[in-house]
Amino acid sequence: MMNETEMLKKALEYIDASHEAMKTLWEEIVSMESGVSDKEGIDRVCERLKKELEASAVCTTVVPMEQAGNLLKGEFHGERPQKPILLIGHMDTVFAKGTLEKNPFRIDEQGRAHGPGVLDMKAGLVIAVFVLRALEACGYDKRPLRVMFAGDEENGHRLSNAREEIRAVCEGCEAAFNFETGFEDDGLVVGRKGSCRVVVTVTGVAAHAGNDPQRGRSAILEMAHKVIEIQKLHDFDNGLFVNVGVIKGGTVPNAVPGSCEIQIDIRYESRERLDEVLRKIRVIAEYSHVADTKAQVSMSAPSEVMEASGANLKLFEHVKRAAELIGYGEVSTKKVGGWSDSCLASACGIPVVCAMGVKGAKNHSMEEYALADTLFERAKLALASIITL
Template identity: 45%
Template sequence: MTTRDKAYEWIDAHKDDMVDLWKQMVTIDSGIGVKEGGMEMGNLCAGILEKLGFSIRRVSYEKCGDTIIGERGDLSKPYTILMGHMDTVFFKGEPEKRPFTIKDGKAYGPGVLDMKGGVCILLSTLEALHAAGFDDFPCKVILVADEEPAHVFSNAPEVIEKESKGAKCAFNFETGFPDHALVVQRKGCWRFFIETFGRGCHVGNDPQNGRSAILEMAHKIIEIENLTDYSKQYNVNVGTIEGGTVANAAPAHCKVECDFRYVHPEDLPILRKKVEEVCAKQYVPDVTTKLYDSVGFAVMPQLPGNLELLKIAQEVAEESGFPVPGPKLCGGGSDAAYTEAAGVPTLCGTGVEGSRNHTVEEWADVDSLFRRAKQMAGILLKLNEK
């Protein structure tokens, strides 16, 4: 029996254990800003890694859980990075409202797809390889606790880039897709705020003295949304809006947060200039406008090495009778951008397959939990042969 067969056999024999770990993770409330849940997830993952012979380092923060860095083997040699995030996009209390459930082969619950299923695959793959007698390859695991809010609570991007120097490749266990594709490229994300400042008044007694910040913003929203150009592979969304006080007063203030997605790094200054031009226009007399950055993700470019990793994944799939993954350009950002900033070829979206992430309809295919763990075990073994 080959090492790969032994690893696959371990996964087949431990499906219930893998689902139990998945459920345990989804049950932990590690939503945005829930530090205690982030710490609990980090402690769970660190404990499993320690049992597999990893030494653990932590980077701690005031408002989120620790970044967990697990290391094993001789890292002076080119090593492999396995990475993911332990938080979910939801807020405190969501696991109680929507506990982990399985129905008709699909798992449901906050973060079941994005990306606690992926973290479960990461750890289970290492357990399977350990049981098969293959655990001496140089490896670094990086797990962060505030990816969903784009690391507003940490310096994780800098940590990831620094920790990636010297690696030969990286795998990010982000959300997988029902078409079985693997992500070789991701759009960047620029988030920004626009605020308008007008003048309030009583609209019954003194309407002509009012200067509506909302009316000014309404014109700008339409222009901002019209900057979407799918032929150039970028799109903008005005995602939140707030302003005004009561219906009978002209609104003196309005604020929106926007999200711009783009493929090429050189697009960002072009898009920024277009937004600045919109903000410089004045539709309502005396209303002023302020533009400033929020948070975002860098572009994950398609490095040549990404396609080489995809080819290995395709070989494993063909040999194992799995669906053969194709390449995917994904609109969502991920921390794969920061391993690539260190020049490390990265394959992303290697986690559990499903859809509707970031919504209450989020689901994940249960069988893909086991298949993707086998596929990753096969990939790591094949990389060791090269």
């Protein structure tokens, strides 16, 4: 039997020998437009990757979605008794159809790759595919692997049941690696904030501003007090972001406004933190500065949060050791505000490290770029992390 060191060496050699094949697949799937509302495009990427996975002993299933891109899941040696490792990715991008023409796939002389979704996260899909190939090629025989490529991550799975599918895929896993957008400073994401939307509506008494203003109860004035109090809950240093982002109230200048509404976005690092801020908002809503005004609070279902928990940090420490083992260099922990499927996996209770994908910057914009050579480095980092786990 081969030992871990030999296996890893073979796996890394496999990546070294696959540079052209990896770049070719990267170019091919970046050149298939798959904006989040372009089901046809996403499904095309899905079919392409399904073929690619099946070529390396992965049993795949396409989960059809009616109004969103399909979801691709796969199992690699599911018969092995140990707990599986999950590889996460998404096939949709934020770019509308037609973007490719203005921003085709290309690698410039500084080694930066461009194109819609080149960084977020088509490169990550390529990494996941070749990690599985390398595992097959090097004779890895320890754990089963699972793979989950969502077709509608960029809209938070709003039009599909992907959330349930992903939860099911996460079940029983030892750990998950998400090949989302990597950072140039080699920060790996161990925490992502959850988000929640809250609407506060104040009802006052509308009245003619010239004839009987004394009868009026200004909903805008009441809301002005509340906005200042709510905005004071913002606690940047402690990772709690509260933003009153929209205010609507009144009808015409010559009427005391009878109603006013605000919309608040809250980002939090733990569910406890969110519950605490929601409690405070309710207290603020209940207390009236302007007599006879009333407030109502409603909120969206809060999204899952990837808490920078001990489990994620422990998995990160493992990745850090793997990085040292192969001479990758320093990696560090990072906490970010944006949501990803890692939040879902984390909420299922499995350790997750996110942003394992190719390194780059400016995702979700036309200036998005990826450092092309990191495609190989990051595949190696993932392989070292997996083989030694």
